[in-house]
Amino acid sequence: MTPPEALRARALDLLSRGDMAGGIAGLEAHLAAEQDDAGAWLALGAAHAAEGRWAEAARALARAVELDGGEVEARLAYGRALVRLGRLDDAAEQLRQGAAIEPPDPRVLRELGIALYDQRLHDEAARWLARACEAAPEDGRAAFALGLAHEARRDIAAAIAAYREAVRRAPAFSDARLTLADALASIGEHEQALGELEALLGRERSHEKAAHNREVLRRALAEMRARRLLGKTERELALSALAVEAQLRRREQTPAATGEGAGRHIVRYTAPLLELHATIDPGSGAIEALHLALTDPDRAARSEDDVFKVTVIGEDGRQAPVNYATGASLTFLREALGCPMTQASALYASLLQGAPSVDWGGATVRLASVPGAASKAGGERHGLLVSRRG
Numbered sequence: 543m544t545p546p547e548a549l550r551a552r553a554l555d556l557l558s559r560g561d562m563a564g565g566i567a568g569l570e571a572h573l574a575a576e577q578d579d580a581g582a583w584l585a586l587g588a589a590h591a592a593e594g595r596w597a598e599a600a601r602a603l604a605r606a607v608e609l610d611g612g613e614v615e616a617r618l619a620y621g622r623a624l625v626r627l628g629r630l631d632d633a634a635e636q637l638r639q640g641a642a643i644e645p646p647d648p649r650v651l652r653e654l655g656i657a658l659y660d661q662r663l664h665d666e667a668a669r670w671l672a673r674a675c676e677a678a679p680e681d682g683r684a685a686f687a688l689g690l691a692h693e694a695r696r697d698i699a700a701a702i703a704a705y706r707e708a709v710r711r712a713p714a715f716s717d718a719r720l721t722l723a724d725a726l727a728s729i730g731e732h733e734q735a736l737g738e739l740e741a742l743l744g745r746e747r748s749h750e751k752a753a754h755n756r757e758v759l760r761r762a763l764a765e766m767r768a769r770r771l772l773g774k775t776e777r778e779l780a781l782s783a784l785a786v787e788a789q790l791r792r793r794e795q796t797p798a799a800t801g802e803g804a805g806r807h808i809v810r811y812t813a814p815l816l817e818l819h820a821t822i823d824p825g826s827g828a829i830e831a832l833h834l835a836l837t838d839p840d841r842a843a844r845s846e847d848d849v850f851k852v853t854v855i856g857e858d859g860r861q862a863p864v865n866y867a868t869g870a871s872l873t874f875l876r877e878a879l880g881c882p883m884t885q886a887s888a889l890y891a892s893l894l895q896g897a898p899s900v901d902w903g904g905a906t907v908r909l910a911s912v913p914g915a916a917s918k919a920g921g922e923r924h925g926l927l928v929s930r931r932g
Contacts, residue, residue, distance in 0.1 A: 546575045550582055557585070562593055580609035584616050591619065596626040607636070614640055614647045621650075625657055633657045641670075648678035656687050664694040675707070682712025686721070693725065701725055709738075716742055720752055723759075730881060730903025732763040770880025772905055772930050775827045776809065779820060784877040787850055788813040788870065806830065815842045816870055819912060821929075834874040835912045835925030842867035852883070871926055878928040879903055893926075906931050 544552075553568025569586040573579060587603035590596075603620035610616060617640030624633035637654035640647065655671035658664075671688035678684055689704030705722035708715060719742045726735035739756040743749055771779055776792075779785055790811040798806035798821060805825075811818040815838055821831040836842045847869030853862060864872070868890075875886035879902060889907055892900045899908035910927040 546572050546579075550576075550579070553582075554585060557589055562589055565589055566593075578609055580606050580613065580616070583609065584613070584619065587616075587619055587623065591623055591626075596623050599623045600627060611639070612643060614643050614650060617643070618647065618650050618653060621653055621657065625653075625660070630657055630661050634661065646673070646677060648674050648681060648684070651677055652681065652684045652687065655684075655691065659687065659691050659694065662694070664691050667691040668695060675704075680711055682708045682715045682718060685711055686715065686718045689718075689721065689725075698725060698729055702729075714745060716746055716749060716752070720749075720755070723752075723755060727755075727759055727762070729901060730766070730879065730885070730905075732759050732766065732903065735759055736763065766880040766903060768880070769877070770903070771829055771832060771878050772880075772928065773828050775829065776820065776822070779811075779829065782877050784818075784873055785811070787873070788816065790818060812837075815845070815866060817912075818874075831927060831929035832874070832878045833910065833912060833925055833927045834871065836867055836870070839867060842870070874926060875907065875928065879905055879907075890926075901931065904931050905929060 549568055549572040553565045553572060555565075556568060557565030566586065566589050569582055569589065573582050573586065576582065583602050583606035587599045587601075587606060590599035590602060600620065600623040603616060603623055606613065606616040607620050617636050621633045621637040621640065624630075624636060634654060634657045637650055637657055640650040641654055643650075651670055651674035655667045655669075655674055658667035658670060661667075668688060668691040671684055671691055674681065674684040675688055685704050685708035689701045689708060692698075692704055693701035702722065702725050705718055705725060708718035709722060712718065719738050723735040723738040723742070726732075726738065736756060736759050739752050739759065742752045743756065746752070771782055771784075780790075780792075784790070790813045793810045793812055795807050795809045798808050805823075806821050807824055809820045809822060811820070816834060816836050819833040819835075820829050821833075822828070823830055843865050845866040847864050847866045849866065850869035850873040852864050852869035852872050871890055872883060872886045875881070875889055876883050879886070879889075881889075881903065885902070889900050889902055893907065893909055899906050901907075905928055907926065907928050909924055911924050
């Protein structure tokens, strides 16, 4: 009769040579005689996992953890198997216990963060993944997962920073670079997004998704450049939907205050219920900033938008008209930035929810007081200011 230790050694040798069926059978024979061998249970669970037999893997790994709960490898492997089985609560619990073993294993921290992300516990996931990134400075996948958690938290700036870090750590990690490009495009940074896609295609010339996204972004960038008023002249402004639909009339031109840029001048346009201030570079004639203000905000908020005819989709999925104040503001953002109306709506919502400013497409959008309004009848007025960044 073959001694248990010999069975164990032979089974492990078979596994190392790729004979999974023989190795699994050998470990099972060994464990029939040595049921308290935690290492053998761990090896058996790992073998089943390698074959995609997650239920069998979980049973073996549960026994390994039961026999030696202080073994990080067993907790980690068990947690991964539970994730594969969709038992996310149980997986997170095992990984939490694994993370409590000192010193913390960076792999456990990462897997716990991912499990919490899968449970949609995005804030907690971000905290654990940040620890994983700190514990393993070269782990690109931990940084990538942290970016996903931040994006789920709607912190796009933190998400982009994490994706950039993932690309720095693992330049060949295509998913990280592709997702970074998507995130950059979502905030209008089309040029930077294209740069990331070019870098990805430089490494993987046959990457179909990157090639497709590059062409889509090229078209979007060309359309944005063609439509946006920033950087254009007063001629394009006069022909824009904003000016035509609102029937803007050009009024006076005044020098810009020192704080707004020496040497520039501001042209004021007016229409019923609104006025527009365009900051112009006299050398090139290019528009550097546009400032929209409602002359009677209360009335604009009560009035139906029969000028811009903007509609929004409500929570019930139905289209609904907006008031004049919202219609003018959304049309202004769309025309000034050259962005889709859905993006204009998202930017406007961010400001209304308290964001001090929002960056999009090389421009900054914020609420600001209208230049010179404080000295005029009605006093100081505030409005939407869109300016070129840098």
